[in-house]
Amino acid sequence: MPMSAPIASDCWRGRRCAGRWTKRGRSGNISPSAPRTATDQTMPHRLHALLLSLLTLLLPTMSSAQPADAAATPVAQAALPAPPGWLPALDALYDAGIRVNGLEDRHFSPEQWWAVATPLARDGAGFRTELLGTSAEGRPLRHISWGTGDTSVLLWSQMHGDESTATMAIADLFHFLGAHPDHPLVQRLRAGTTLHFMPIVNPDGAARFQRRNAQGIDINRDARALASPEARALHGLRERLKPDFGFNLHDQDVGTRVGDSERGTAIALLAPAYSQAREVDAPRQRAIEVAVAIRAVLEPYLAGYLAKWDDTFNPRAFGDLTAAAGVSTILVESGGIEGDLQKQQLRKLNFLALVGALDAIASGSYAGLSRAPYDELPENGDTWPDLRILGAQLAVPGLPPVRTDVSIEFEDALLERKGKIEAIGDLGDEPARRTIDATGLYIVPFHPPGPTAGKGAPVFSTDAPAYFHLSRDPEGRAVVWTLAGDVDPDRPSPAKP
Numbered sequence: 001m002p003m004s005a006p007i008a009s010d011c012w013r014g015r016r017c018a019g020r021w022t023k024r025g026r027s028g029n030i031s032p033s034a035p036r037t038a039t040d041q042t043m044p045h046r047l048h049a050l051l052l053s054l055l056t057l058l059l060p061t062m063s064s065a066q067p068a069d070a071a072a073t074p075v076a077q078a079a080l081p082a083p084p085g086w087l088p089a090l091d092a093l094y095d096a097g098i099r100v101n102g103l104e105d106r107h108f109s110p111e112q113w114w115a116v117a118t119p120l121a122r123d124g125a126g127f128r129t130e131l132l133g134t135s136a137e138g139r140p141l142r143h144i145s146w147g148t149g150d151t152s153v154l155l156w157s158q159m160h161g162d163e164s165t166a167t168m169a170i171a172d173l174f175h176f177l178g179a180h181p182d183h184p185l186v187q188r189l190r191a192g193t194t195l196h197f198m199p200i201v202n203p204d205g206a207a208r209f210q211r212r213n214a215q216g217i218d219i220n221r222d223a224r225a226l227a228s229p230e231a232r233a234l235h236g237l238r239e240r241l242k243p244d245f246g247f248n249l250h251d252q253d254v255g256t257r258v259g260d261s262e263r264g265t266a267i268a269l270l271a272p273a274y275s276q277a278r279e280v281d282a283p284r285q286r287a288i289e290v291a292v293a294i295r296a297v298l299e300p301y302l303a304g305y306l307a308k309w310d311d312t313f314n315p316r317a318f319g320d321l322t323a324a325a326g327v328s329t330i331l332v333e334s335g336g337i338e339g340d341l342q343k344q345q346l347r348k349l350n351f352l353a354l355v356g357a358l359d360a361i362a363s364g365s366y367a368g369l370s371r372a373p374y375d376e377l378p379e380n381g382d383t384w385p386d387l388r389i390l391g392a393q394l395a396v397p398g399l400p401p402v403r404t405d406v407s408i409e410f411e412d413a414l415l416e417r418k419g420k421i422e423a424i425g426d427l428g429d430e431p432a433r434r435t436i437d438a439t440g441l442y443i444v445p446f447h448p449p450g451p452t453a454g455k456g457a458p459v460f461s462t463d464a465p466a467y468f469h470l471s472r473d474p475e476g477r478a479v480v481w482t483l484a485g486d487v488d489p490d491r492p493s494p495a496k497p
């Protein structure tokens with residue numbers, strides 16, 4: 001059973017329910033069905049309606065596919081601040097036109113992103129652009145700033161090149177800040193903060209949609225050594241600005257669960273530790289309070305799907321060393337929402353979360369928030385494999401058939417592309433994001449395209465690319481389903497016999 005998606009907020013507008021997000025039967029989308037008329041309702045009524053409709057939508061969804069612990073974080077609910085009053089209206093405004101066109105596929109190149117973002121972040125819209133340097137392959141590393149306030153905030157994204165969710169949200173944020181200068185939120189942010197962005201810290205990695213830079217360096221393990229030009233640019237910017245707040249924006253594994261639940265983490269937050277002892281000083285306390293403000297924004301959308309990242313201090317990581325430099329640092333890790341194949345829902349939630357955090361900073365409203373809603377967030381738990389095939393007979397030519405389970409990991413977990421065999425054998429009760437019951441079928445491996453095609457028996461072993469048929473016979477004549485590296489979105493599973 002696929003896990004239910006916590007939200008697909010376009011669904012309530014009837015736009016995409018029948019489209020790709022529910023194509024695989026990954027229905028059960030729920031959404032913030034807040035009233036869309038922003039101005040004429042009193043806040044308590046609006047919030048009440050928001051929460052009531054969320055609850056109505058959440059409960060059936062979860063009860064169909066989730067264990068009964070879906071109420072999840074009974075938390076210090078009392079200590080969790082109410083969602084900001086502006087949230088329903090900004091949600092509607094986002095859908096109506098803040099979301100920037102041209103980033104519908106999250107596998108964009110840095111050049112594509114800058115082609116979208118540069119006109120938004122123009123001087124006339126209050127932005128300033130500075131060239132910090134170039135990447136190992138000569139791509140520009142840019143710093144964009146905006147605002148006139150005293151509180152300085154540095155936000156950086158995509159230091160891991162295949163983690164693009166927040167980068168899309170930053171383009172939306174540029175659009176919001178530039179195109180709505182008279183919006184009360186924009187006015188408050190302008191007066192209260194000066195925002196500094198370093199989007200796509202790792203453009204060479206982004207060009208390949210890979211974690212590391214062109215030199216093979218993980219930039220988030222290069223904060224101490226500063227061997228890569230990208231790490232030096234970010235470090236130099238931080239040292240020069242000495243910001244009050246830092247936002248370290250990433251994506252995490254889609255398979256990761258919330259605590260010991262079966263729910264996938266949609267977003268994980270962390271106020272990183274600044275030393276091995278993990279004590280909380282004043283800057284870290286402020287970061288925790290801002291994380292609580294973020295949770296207040298996200299809770300109506302993602303109750304039960306929010307987690308906390310592990311706060312073990314890592315002296316090579318940027319978040320930790322930025323915290324150690326006295327900056328109130330917040331890590332935002334976007335995970336996955338089942339059915340949100342291009343992370344467009346997570347993109348919107350990143351946008352709303354960032355606006356919420358920045359508004360809390362600009363207004364000072366974060367100060368004094370109870371830290372209980374942060375402390376009581378469950379940590380990231382187990383990471384489930386993407387696909388599990390149960391009870392098949394493996395039929396490798398020249399060997400006797402053997403009964404086995406197989407688990408598959410995809411390079412792109414949501415789209416189920418570029419699969420590799422992760423485990424072969426009795427997988428017991430080990431859960432996975434998706435399971436295919438292949439009892440009575442044979443796994444018949446075949447060669448991936450390329451130089452080995454047709455030479456000898458195809459390889460079927462852990463870490464090998466996942467190319468095989470499920471067939472009613474060991475020779476692969478009566479094929480009922482095929483995995484050729486990528487799952488065919490039109491046939492995600494064998495037809496029921």
Ligand SMILES: [Zn+2]
Nearest residue numbers: 160163250251
């Ligand atoms: Zn990352």
